[in-house]
Every structure is written in C-alpha cells, then in structure tokens.
Amino acid sequence: MSQTAKNTAAFDKVKDECGVFGIYKNDDSLDVVSITHDALYSLQHRGHVSAGITVNDDQKFTTVKELGMVSEVFNEKNLQKLPNGKIAVGHVRYTLNAALDRAANQPLVIRYKEGSIAIASNGSITNFPEIRQELERGGSIFQSNSNAELMAYVIATERIHTENLEDAVLSAMKRLKGAYSTVICAPTRLIGFRDIYGFRPLCIGKINDSYIITSESCVIDTVGGELVRDVKPGEMIVIDDEGFHSYMLDQQAEKTSLCLFEYVYVARPDSVIDGVCVHSARLKAGELLYKEYPIDADMVCGVPDSGIIAAEGYARASGIPYGMGFMKNKFLGRNAGTGMDKKKRLLHTKLTALKSNVAGKRIVVIDDSIVRGQTSQHIVNLLRKAGAKEIHMLISSPPFVFPCYFGIDISDSESLIANRMSIEEIRREIGADTLGYLSVESLHKTVEGVQIDLCDGCFTKQFSAEIPTTFFVDKYANKIKHKK
Ligand code: SF4
Helix, strand or coil: CCHHHHHHCCCCCCECCCEEEEEECCCCCCCHHHHHHHHHHHHHHHCCCEEEEEEEECCEEEEEEEECCHHHHCCHHHHHCCCCCCEEEEEEECCCCCCCCHHHCCCEEEEECCEEEEEEEEEEECCHHHHHHHHHHCCCCCCCCCHHHHHHHHHHHHHHHCCCHHHHHHHHHHHCCEEEEEEEECCCCEEEEECCCCCCCCEEEEECCEEEEECCHHHHHHCCCEEEEECCCCEEEEEECCEEEEEECCCCCCCCCEECHHHHHHCCCCCEECCEEHHHHHHHHHHHHHHHCCCCCCEEEECCCCCHHHHHHHHHHHCCCECCCEEECCCCCCCCCCHHHHHHHHHHHHEEECHHHHCCCEEEEEECCCCCCHHHHHHHHHHHHCCCCEEEEEECCCCCCCCCCCCCECCCHHHCHHHHCCHHHHHHHHCCCEEEECCHHHHHHCCCCCCCCEECHHHHCCCCCCCCCCEEEECCCCEEEECC
16 A cells, blocks of 8 residues: 555545434423434434534524534533524534534524524535536625535525525425435424435434424434434425424436445434334344355454444354454544544554454454555454454445445545455455455345335446536535546
C-alpha cells in the first residue's frame, strides 16, 4: 500500500449520514424536549458531528444546536431554554467537511412569506448543483452547502405558487432528485416525507395519542412508543390534532431503492426497516457467509461493533464456538489528537486483540465491509501479533466497487480497494490467510420479505435512480466540479 494511500485514509470505515426525529404532541403529559433529547441519543450512530432540537411553542420557534455529540451539545441549562411546546424536531449530523460548517447544523429554521419552518433531513440531493445555481440566479443567498437549506428554499419558492405548505412540499419533492427522508416542523403541523425511491428509512410511531416521525424504529422503542408503519417511498405524512394524514406523490419510481447497506452497517440492530429486522438480517448474513465459506476453524469473532452479529450467525451455522477477539475502547473521544495523526491514533487505539482468547487458534474474523483496506490490514496485524495461527477474514457484504450518491459516505471510486484490486490481491494486501465477501445474491437473501425494492448500486454499479452525470458536489473539497 502506498504511503499516500496510507496518509489519506488511516481510518476507513463507511460513515453514515444523519438521523431525524419529529414529534407532534396530543397529550399534555408528554415533555417533547426530553423525548426529542432521548431520541437523539438513539440516533447518535447515524451522525456525531452535530446535534440540534427545535421546538414550536405556540408558533414561536426555539432552537438549540451545536457541533458535537448529543451529550456534548445539550446540558441542563440549554435544555431549559427549550419550551415544552406542541411540536419538536431533532437532528444528528455526519459530515466529511473538515471545516465543520456550523451553518449546516440542523434543524434549520427559515422564515419566509408564509411563516417559519424548521427542517431536518437525511440523505443527499443529486441535482443539488443545478437547483442551487437556479436559486442563486434568482437571488437566493446560501449560508451553507447543506441539503436541508436547499430543500427549505425550494419549499419556500414553491409555496409562493401553492395554496398551502403541503402542496409546496409535494411540488418540491418533484424538483428534488436523490435521497431524502425529512421532517418539517411547521407552524401548526409536523410533516415527514421520503423520496420516491425510499433510499433512507423513515417511520411513523405513536406514543399515547401523540405521533412521531423518525429515521429508525429503535427510537420509537426508546421513547416508549409503538411503531405504526414505515413512510412509503414518495409519501408525505402530515400530523395535526386529528392524527396523521397520508399524501402520495403523483409521480412514483418504477423501482424503489431502499439502501441495502442500512441493514449491513448503518442502522441499529434493534430497528425494523420496511418489514425486516436489522439484527435478523445481520445474523442471516453470517449464516450465508458460512454457506459460501465453510472454513475449518477454532473460533469465530466479529470486529466490533457491526461485525459481531454476523459472526454470531456464522458461529451458529458452523457450530464453531463464538468468542471475543477484540476489546474496543468505547471512551475514545473525538479530541484524541489532531489531523492525520488523530486518525492514525484513533485507528490504533480503538481496538486491541484479546491475546488470551486468540493465541494459537485458527480464527474466522467477520467485518461488515472493506473500504480502503487499512482497517482490515490493522485487524489482521492485531490478531497475528496476538498469536492467532490462521486468520480467515470474511466480510458480510459484497466488495464496494462504486461510490454512493445517495447519502452514505462511501469514497470516490479510486479510493475503494475493491475497485483497484482483485479479491486475491486484497487478501495479500491485508495479510489474511483467507478473504471472502458475501455475494450480492446472498445479501439480498438476508432481507427476504422486505416490503420495497432495494439499492445495491455500490456493489453492482446498477442504480434504479439517476446518478449525477453532468456535475457532482465534491464532498471532500466542498466544491462543485465536473464529473470525469
Ligand atoms: S449505493 Fe450502496 S450505500 Fe448507497 S444507497 Fe445504494 S446500497 Fe446504499
């Protein structure tokens, strides 16, 4: 591996991008601030760069948001600033921008001709540059590069021509291409909508007589509610004093595209997305990995955290004992050093191998994915140094061969190791005795019974949705440039 590659990618896990939450209170006993605060803790895995809450109390919007984890952003003092209003929305954000743009923190509150709205979104708008240029030509001034700001402006401009906010949102959904699961706190209602492909999850929950819209069902469980159902692709849900109302967009996708990688890595195992439990999908992935790679070994272990459930599945199917191979330091904060040194230190101090458990053994080690290869190389090194006799690395998803344009931070093609090397070359590069990836067919089998069609574009280069062809936003440089 070249030094340049090492320096540019010392910490190469896929990053997830944003979680959203909204509640409309129909029960005076509920405290929307503490519920939203608890909800954001349950969404923390979807983004740890910033967190925020906006509360609408009698049409007065109050927001607390800042860069940092939920535990860093909120404290007793600033939570007290938030009134126990009727509607609240919350957001956690992930970003790659080194500048950590505060203006992109959400929820974003905009005031326009017809009042205020607070918006929080998860996903990626693929016609972002075109729409932004169009709006800028019309005089709009943007504060950030966030999808939420763009969406808010599109909705505000549509509202000029429509009877009500609902029609403006539906019109905006027609203009906005790509992936988005969004919540809006409006003056008198809570609105949630999901793009026509359904890339990112979004579900409806109920707590007493009050309704919730959020990214994952685990959040609804956390706050003591019940899952009502998923928001359908191309559906807008409006919640008011009378309950929830559904509006379907009059344009629908030929084939929907729920992100398969949500089940592999992004979502929390205790979530159910479009009818399939994430934990069950990961267990099944491990079982199917054994079918594809029946290795003779002494112990199966998983790379914490997202490889562990698949490892249990492999152990269950093979009869090989499951054991702990690693200790993860859960207390490593984001302040562990600076720059590239920080990334290296995080990679090297995050995991240690459990010598007493792996020494002298033939180990099957399962991880969810390989992006650039450094993490896998590090994991193999750790096991070797700890005395493992054989190291068989299995991956519970197929090789990444293409970037994602729909809200998951999977690198540009050149950085993806499986785009540059054969599986045998990657095996040699990371130093494992065996390297095997779950096939695309098996990955689809892990979510049998799922209620909508799936996206597997980063594994197959096949997309049902249009990918940007003329322009794209270079997420790393934060500039708009031509796609090569
Ligand atoms: S390209 Fe991959 S990561 Fe992106 S939405 Fe499709 S399956 Fe998910």
